[in-house]
Amino acid sequence: MIVTNPTVAALYLPRLRAALATRYARLLSVELPDGEEHKHWQTLNLIFDALLNNGCDRRTTVYALGGGVVGDIAGFAAASFMRGVPYVQVPTTLLSQVDSSVGGKTAINHPLGKNLIGAFHQPLRVVCDLDVLTSLPDRELRAGLAEVVKYGAIADWTFFEWIESHATALLVRDVDALAHAVQRSCEIKAAVVAQDERESDLRAVLNFGHTFGHAIEAGLGFGNWLHGEAVAAGMVLGAALSVKLGLIDPAVSERLVALLSKLGLPTKVPALGADRYLSLMRLDKKAVSREIRFVVLTGRGEAALRPAPDAVVREVIEMHVA
Ligand SMILES: NC(=O)c1ccc[n+]([C@@H]2O[C@H](COP(=O)([O-])OP(=O)(O)OC[C@H]3O[C@@H](n4cnc5c(N)ncnc54)[C@H](O)[C@@H]3O)[C@@H](O)[C@H]2O)c1
Ligand SMILES: [Zn+2]
Incomplete structure (x- = not known):
């Protein structure tokens, strides 16, 4: 079938x-x-x-x-x-x-x-x-690139730098560049899933950008923003949160924003109001007893799962409203 x-x-x-x-x-x-x-x-x-x-x-x-x-x-x-x-x-x-x-x-x-x-x-x-x-609309191609960037940011900084230097090749669908992007992404995903198939914790890092991203998708109504677009803006918030929590150098977050912009992806979030974001995120599957846990960056090509005070999350959202 x-x-x-x-x-x-x-x-x-x-x-x-x-x-x-x-x-x-x-x-x-x-x-x-x-x-x-x-x-x-x-x-x-x-x-x-x-x-x-x-x-x-x-x-x-x-x-x-x-x-x-x-x-x-x-x-x-x-x-x-x-x-x-x-x-x-x-x-x-x-x-x-x-x-x-x-x-x-x-x-x-x-x-x-x-x-x-x-x-x-x-x-x-x-x-x-x-x-x-070859038949994929440009907007869909860019949405896919958001997830490719995600792998570099959470697991392989060398790959992140490769994406930075091949952004144009990827956008014009150079087949060698796409082949490397697909292969390296699948390798990273498979390696993480092999260690934690049922998502006790480790696998959750693959959800970088997704807690905010899913809230954008549900908040605007499914199908309004593409999943990859919501993840792009979500990663910007995730990185900003990591900076606020003192986990990464602001330069890491700046490079992520620059790369996503170069790929034509959104780096600001829709104005749903911080309260609405928080209530949507409490339904996220990573939340435990309604405490939201975020995937944060802890270094170049490193990520972890952490709770964050509501006040800090609010501030991060408000800093990034389009
Ligand atoms: N299961 C997981 O681990 C996982 C991970 C990431 C995302 N997702 C889910 O994936 C979904 C998003 O997937 P998507 O971005 O592929 O969106 P999609 O499936 O909606 O496809 C995007 C659009 O492209 C069209 N299309 C597909 N292939 C085409 C082609 N070769 N040429 C021209 N048009 C083509 C589709 O008909 C659709 O209109 C979301 O629901 C997200 O939650 C799941
Ligand atoms: Zn995704």
């Missing part, structure tokens, strides 16, 4: 079907409505309808062909259909190639917050084909 959406199906479904034709007795596909605003249980149910109406069983393999939205919903469907069937990720956005397809987190959104309903379920395989990135 290939799960995709109309945008991606028009571009790549025939090719995936052709590639899989000899492997399976039967190939089915289902198209979900396109967009983050559809990443909820009604859309998930379309997959179960398609599986059940076609008599699928535990021997069925699910293929997710699309970006992170398709991958997250299809992965969750695979995790729960008949208590779990195998699935393969075929990510078609830069963001999904460097991040969401790897690591086995699957989820849908709840009106109260991002990715609050989901499961851990590892894909059998992840196939990143760089050729599909």
